[in-house]
Amino acid sequence: MKPPVLRNPFAAKPLPEQPDIEAAALRSDRFRLEREGEWRRLERIVARMERGRIRGLPDEDIADLPVLYRQAASSLAVARETSLDAATLAFLEDLVERAWYQVYGPRNGLFRWLGGFFRGGWSRAVRAIWLDIVLAFAAMAAGVAAGWLLVARNVEWYFTLVPGAMAGGRVPGASRADLAETLGVADSAGGLSAFAAYLFYNNASVCILAFALGFAFGVPTLLLLIYNMAMLGAMAWLFNSVGLLPEFMAWLSVHGTTEFAAILLAGAAGVHVGRNMAFPGEASILAATAQAGNRAALVMLGCVFMLIVAAILEAFPRQLAGFEARVLIGVFMLIAWVALFALVGRRGRAETAS
Amino acid sequence: MTAIARHIDAKRRREVVTPEGVPLSITLATRGSRLMALVLDYCIIFLTVLIVTVSLIFIGINLEQLDSLDGGGGEFLLVLFFIAMFVLLNGYFIFFEMGPRGATPGKRMVGIRVAARPRGELARSGERLTAEAVIARNLLRQIEIFLPLSFFSSAGEGGAGSAWIVGSLWFATFMLFPFFNRDALRAGDVVAGTWVVEAPRRKLADVLSLASDESRRGVTDYRFGDEELSIYGEYELQQLERVLRDGDEKTLDAVHKAIVRKIGWQAGSGDERAFLEAFYTALRAKLEGDMRLGQRKADKHTQAQR
Numbered sequence: 146m147k148p149p150v151l152r153n154p155f156a157a158k159p160l161p162e163q164p165d166i167e168a169a170a171l172r173s174d175r176f177r178l179e180r181e182g183e184w185r186r187l188e189r190i191v192a193r194m195e196r197g198r199i200r201g202l203p204d205e206d207i208a209d210l211p212v213l214y215r216q217a218a219s220s221l222a223v224a225r226e227t228s229l230d231a232a233t234l235a236f237l238e239d240l241v242e243r244a245w246y247q248v249y250g251p252r253n254g255l256f257r258w259l260g261g262f263f264r265g266g267w268s269r270a271v272r273a274i275w276l277d278i279v280l281a282f283a284a285m286a287a288g289v290a291a292g293w294l295l296v297a298r299n300v301e302w303y304f305t306l307v308p309g310a311m312a313g314g315r316v317p318g319a320s321r322a323d324l325a326e327t328l329g330v331a332d333s334a335g336g337l338s339a340f341a342a343y344l345f346y347n348n349a350s351v352c353i354l355a356f357a358l359g360f361a362f363g364v365p366t367l368l369l370l371i372y373n374m375a376m377l378g379a380m381a382w383l384f385n386s387v388g389l390l391p392e393f394m395a396w397l398s399v400h401g402t403t404e405f406a407a408i409l410l411a412g413a414a415g416v417h418v419g420r421n422m423a424f425p426g427e428a429s430i431l432a433a434t435a436q437a438g439n440r441a442a443l444v445m446l447g448c449v450f451m452l453i454v455a456a457i458l459e460a461f462p463r464q465l466a467g468f469e470a471r472v473l474i475g476v477f478m479l480i481a482w483v484a485l486f487a488l489v490g491r492r493g494r495a496e497t498a499s
Numbered sequence: 500m501t502a503i504a505r506h507i508d509a510k511r512r513r514e515v516v517t518p519e520g521v522p523l524s525i526t527l528a529t530r531g532s533r534l535m536a537l538v539l540d541y542c543i544i545f546l547t548v549l550i551v552t553v554s555l556i557f558i559g560i561n562l563e564q565l566d567s568l569d570g571g572g573g574e575f576l577l578v579l580f581f582i583a584m585f586v587l588l589n590g591y592f593i594f595f596e597m598g599p600r601g602a603t604p605g606k607r608m609v610g611i612r613v614a615a616r617p618r619g620e621l622a623r624s625g626e627r628l629t630a631e632a633v634i635a636r637n638l639l640r641q642i643e644i645f646l647p648l649s650f651f652s653s654a655g656e657g658g659a660g661s662a663w664i665v666g667s668l669w670f671a672t673f674m675l676f677p678f679f680n681r682d683a684l685r686a687g688d689v690v691a692g693t694w695v696v697e698a699p700r701r702k703l704a705d706v707l708s709l710a711s712d713e714s715r716r717g718v719t720d721y722r723f724g725d726e727e728l729s730i731y732g733e734y735e736l737q738q739l740e741r742v743l744r745d746g747d748e749k750t751l752d753a754v755h756k757a758i759v760r761k762i763g764w765q766a767g768s769g770d771e772r773a774f775l776e777a778f779y780t781a782l783r784a785k786l787e788g789d790m791r792l793g794q795r796k797a798d799k800h801t802q803a804q805r
Contacts, residue, residue: 357639
């Protein structure tokens, strides 16, 4: 009795350099020998792509890749039903998996992707979490108000809210001249660089922590934002009490507009992850978290970039520029960020969004 | 022994369906190999930083003196240096995992890679690994590893004991995270929707039925009856295939004896390999023939399933 033959619709003609197909005793081995050439070609193409030499590949290889991949996949499906050659099955499984990673892998390298990120992907991600930004902004505003009001009622609160390393000479009761000196320009910048470094370090860890704490359903993120902004509120009250508030704002705004925007976005990203864990909707918690995480990651990458910009602003112009220049730089940066998030990438939504 | 090994292996197996509808079995990477990869990667990063710093000193730039230079220039350069370090520390993982191999050099050495975890209704359909996912899983590294380290360093300065405890707890929570879920996901994998799998790289082995033709030349022809071939199943066939491919003389001998005894033949000697290859080919021909008719026999203990 003759068993029925399964024919592969994609089966290729046997290649000329394989003369001994008929010599194989088994039908499944003949099946393999007939297709082996294609598999090996696919393996060669995939290996070259893995080495990152996609540009060196001839055009016909790239054009044939999807076809070869599908042929290998259907060979695997047929072989699973007809062959007991474990080694060939294992090879085919690995080959299809490798090709699958290449065919369905990340499309661009890091640098191409970064291009798309700055030309719209980032802004779109920021716009997508607008609700969380509103929440985080409310928390920050509440924090500033709370800090100001607490210290205004009882000065002792100042020492609770502002840690010693941060305060330096900025304590209640310090003279107007002393406080003015802490905002000084280049010639008196000696002690300032340490403070600036501390501030950057502090803000960077606040950003990261705010995002990380989103894991706990976002509540600690909001608390962290409130606490940190209370510190700002307390300091603002202090400078206001000696009539230096505009100078303080100018001093802060050079890099502060960038840095506080970064903290706001990081907090919003954390809240976004937390909110989607708490209310996953139709999807499973894991799936909802992963989806929110991918969106938040884009925002966070932008935050890292903003912090770098802030650090450069911090190290360079803040100590050298005068009052007007500081305000100008600060306001310009704020407008630039808002414009970036609001306007860039409104077209071509599908490119990097999903 | 082999049964236990097979069981452990099966626990790491996951089935993913490609968009073409072909199910692929994927093996998750072990936690140990992932730790090894992490250590290797940090060694590479550390060495890079060391080499850059030393060569900077070699060409006459001392970072410690830079800070005390006049004006803001020195400080500006210092800030640039730290930003470059920051970018290296974070960009290293993102750059390599976004590449065509989906693996950092450390992961490549260990033989593992990052892949998208299937999600969706059936939780099986294979997904594309996106750049966003790679970034998300690596940003979380900051929280898993560097944040507790900063706790430790602040504890070292201030001498506060609670920072040590908090740092250790934090560190332990994230380091032990992979032990508390089935797929060995770390926190970054959960947020990004990825997992770490063994990188496929098996090569195509030779055709056994061809090899047997060559080695059988000039030796007696073995013929096996239906009785003799219906003793063993697919599992034994695969074990026999492995023995033949390994080609270890002693094992071949032992397997030869066992099979001859089982099918009730007289044990000869001298041409064990030829006998086993002939038996393998005949057994596979029979089992594959049955398979096409829809009859499969898993191993010697089970009857053929219709």
